[in-house]
Amino acid sequence: xxxxxxxxxxxxxxxxxxxxxxxxxxxxxxxxxxxxxxxxxxxxxxxxxxxxxxxxxxxxxxxxxxxxxxxxxxxxxxxxxxxxxxxxxxxxxxxxxxxxxxxxxxxxxxxxxxxxxxxxxxxxxxxxxxxxxxxxxxxxxxxxxxxxxxxxxxxxxxxxxxxxxxxxxxxxxxxxxxxxxxxxxxxxxxxxxxxxxxxxxxxxxxxxxxxxxxxxxxxxxxxxxxxxxxxxxxxxxxxxxxxxxxxxxxxxxxxxxxxxxxxxxxxxxxxxxxxxxxxxxxxxxxxxxxxxxxxxxxxxxxxxxxxxxxxxxxxxxxxxxxxxxxxxxxxxxxxxxxxxxxxxxxxxxxxxxxxxxxxxxxxxxxxxxxxxxxxxxxxxxxxxxxxxxxxxxxxxxxxxxxxxxxxxxxxxxxxxxxxxxxxxxxxxxxxxxxx
Numbered sequence: 022x023x024x025x026x027x028x029x030x031x032x033x034x035x036x037x038x039x040x041x042x043x044x045x046x047x048x049x050x051x052x053x054x055x056x057x058x059x060x061x062x063x064x065x066x067x068x069x070x071x072x073x074x075x076x077x078x079x080x081x082x083x084x085x086x087x088x089x090x091x092x093x094x095x096x097x098x099x100x101x102x103x104x105x106x107x108x109x110x111x112x113x114x115x116x117x118x119x120x121x122x123x124x125x126x127x128x129x130x131x132x133x134x135x136x137x138x139x140x141x142x143x144x145x146x147x148x149x150x151x152x153x154x155x156x157x158x159x160x161x162x163x164x165x166x167x168x169x170x171x172x173x174x175x176x177x178x179x180x181x182x183x184x185x186x187x188x189x190x191x192x193x194x195x196x197x198x199x200x201x202x203x204x205x206x207x208x209x210x211x212x213x214x215x216x217x218x219x220x221x222x223x224x225x226x227x228x229x230x231x232x233x234x235x236x237x238x239x240x241x242x243x244x245x246x247x248x249x250x251x252x253x254x255x256x257x258x259x260x261x262x263x264x265x266x267x268x269x270x271x272x273x274x275x276x277x278x279x280x281x282x283x284x285x286x287x288x289x290x291x292x293x294x295x296x297x298x299x300x301x302x303x304x305x306x307x308x309x310x311x312x313x314x315x316x317x318x319x320x321x322x323x324x325x326x327x328x329x330x331x332x333x334x335x336x337x338x339x340x341x342x343x344x345x346x347x348x349x350x351x352x353x354x355x356x357x358x359x360x361x362x363x364x365x366x367x368x369x370x371x372x373x374x375x376x377x378x379x380x381x382x383x384x385x386x387x388x389x390x391x392x393x394x395x396x397x398x399x400x401x402x403x404x405x406x407x408x409x410x411x412x413x414x415x416x417x418x419x420x421x422x423x424x425x426x427x428x429x430x431x432x433x434x435x436x437x438x439x440x441x442x443x444x445x446x447x448x449x450x451x452x453x454x455x456x
Contacts, residue, residue, distance in 0.1 A: 028436035028447065030424035031456050032405070035319065036265050036272040038453035044069040044252030045280045046442055047189075047217050048310060050077050050117045052250060054125055054197065055225050056097035057086045061247035063225075067278075068095040068252055071442045076113035080122055080135075083110055099247045105131035109168070112137040114370065114441050117190060119167060120149050121218075124194030127158035128201035129173040136168035140370050140412065149194045152182045156198050179204040179241065186365065187338040189215035189284075192237065196222065196229065202241040210235040212335045215284045217310070224250075224308030253280035253312040257342045258443050260288055261418045262453065263317050264350050267297040268426050272319030274453065281311040287339035288347065289315070295330060295354060296322030321354065330354065333361040333394075341365060345377040345419040348397050352386045353426060357399035364393040370441075371411040380408040380420050384427060405429030414441045421450060 049069035054077065056063035068074070068090075078088055081097075085104035089096045103125070112119040112135055119135050123146075126133060136142060147165040154160055156179075159172035179202045184191060192208050196218050199206035212235070219229040219237060226246035230238045259279050266274040280286070281304060293299055298320065304313035330351065332340060340347065344363055351358030366373040378390040383406040387398035405427045410417035417439050424431035439446045 026437055027432055027434050029430050029432050030421055031430050032427055033265070033269060033425040033454040033456055035269050035455050036262065036274050036453050037455065039275045039277065040262060040449060040453065041277050042254030042258050042279060043067065043071070043443065043445060045255040046071045046074055046257070047117065047215060047285070048221070048252050048280065049074045050121060051193070051217050051221050052252060053077050053081060053097060054121060055221055055245050056099055056247055057081050057084070057103070058101060058125065058200065059099040059225060059245035059247040060101060061099055063097045063099065063247040064249045065095045065097075066093055066251040067254070069255065070444055072113060072440050072444070073115035073117065073442060076111065076115045077118045077122070080110045080112060080118060083108065101244070103129050106133050109134045109136050112141060112167075114138050114141050116141065116144060119169070120146070120190040121193045121197060123149050123153060123160070123169065123171060124197035126171045126173050127153040127156060127198040128175070128177045130175045132170065132172050134168055134170045142167045145368060148185065148188060148191045152180060152191065152195050153198060155182065156180050156195070156202065158198070175201065177202045179206045181207045181209070183209040184211065187212045187214040189217070193218040196237070196239055199239045199241050200227065200243050200245070204241065206239050206241060208237040210237070212338050213284060214338045215282070217282065220282070220309035224310075250308045253307060253310055254278050255443070256280045256282070256285045258446070259315065260343050260346055261422050261446070262450070263289070263292065263299065263315065264346055265422045265425050265454070266317040266319055267292055267299070267321065268319070268350065268353055268422070270319045272317065274317045276315045278312055279315055281313045284339050287336065288343040291332070291336075291340065291347065292350070295350070298322075330356060330358040331361070332358065337362050342415060345373050345415055346422060348377050348381065348395055349419050349423045351397040352381060352399045352401045352403060352423075354399045357397045359396045360394040361391070362393055370413040371416065373413065373416060376409070376411045376413060376416045377419070380416070383408055384423055384431070403427040405431040407432045407434065409434045410436060410438050412438045414439045414443065418443065418446060421447070425454065
């Protein structure tokens with residue numbers, strides 16, 4: 022498919038086929054950071070092709086890490102001690118890069134500056150600045166936003182810290198810094214966030230435990246050990262194809278070697294509770310990360326319990342990236358859906374609550390926008406429209422699914438923004454849809 026800034030999509034009749042997806046973005050970020058700090062060489066197969074993950078690799082190269090890429094294999098020579106960069110570290114659009122790398126750099130004995138594009142430089146960083154300063158680093162910021170200047174220290178101190186809001190990125194920043202701290206560091210969560218860092222630290226030689234009250238514990242100092250890993254297909258990317266297959270009758274879709282981490286695959290459980298026919302099999306672990314095959318059959322069981330369609334509180338951290346997509350799905354369900362306690366969506370690449378509400382209205386849906394969520398009416402026959410991605414990859418992909426079930430063509434403005442997370446998205450979507 023030709024790369025264009027705006028893209029027109031036509032309604033589809035079915036989704037059919039088999040897919041293998043590029044490597045999980047969240048896991049790829051962490052794999053690169055872990056390998057850079059580890060002893061020995063690490064080799065990763067199916068490392069993410071996302072621009073965001075490229076930002077992490079670029080920053081690590083500036084910090085002296087040797088990285089080689091050959092076809093589908095990425096090799097990283099672990100350094101342990103990083104080197105002071107000659108210029109500002111450019112994190113691009115990647116919140117994962119700047120927040121987790123800040124944790125790594127808090128424990129290095131040099132000063133460096135991290136910045137990004139205009140979108141990233143408008144995003145709040147206070148949630149990582151506070152705990153990292155409590156651990157001994159000094160961080161300068163621009164009113165709590167990037168660029169940030171990190172004055173690292175080898176004398177990182179242990180920390181017991183309660184997260185104000187569940188955040189895998191903040192938790193990970195603390196854990197990366199804690200590798201150099203003497204004694205026990207604990208992160209206390211109010212609800213479970215993504216646990217890739219904990220799983221992968223254990224998979225690469227550093228014990229991290231999580232108890233029943235969601236307290237994550239690491240005893241430092243600790244040293245990671247390099248090794249090989251095949252990165253599972255990105256389950257957040259799979260969500261768009263799964264939703265499309267669910268919504269289009271007679272669809273049959275198989276996605277192989279996709280990540281099934283329970284802190285990331287909650288949306289599959291939610292869709293099942295909404296009447297989707299989704300099964301998984303061939304599940305096994307790769308460095309503590311579960312991988313398997315997902316099969317979807319089209320159609321919705323209209324007798325499913327509509328009371329399950331209120332998403333709030335404890336469910337939100339595990340669904341945060343999929344909420345715009347779930348709002349689209351909600352337009353097709355009897356009784357619609359309600360999303361609450363999701364105010365964090367206003368501080369992503371764009372205000373995702375506002376963007377989702379505005380685009381759904383353009384397509385004929387009834388939506389009530391609230392401070393922390395949305396109320397979406399359904400079922401609604403969406404109509405093709407001109408919708409705006411606002412430069413946000415997840416908005417563009419969510420409304421690509423809306424376009425498939427709409428009446429008439431839909432134009433997505435700035436569709437190229439999907440390259441940030443999933444450059445192959447539109448090609449793969451085209452390969453499995455019939456019009």
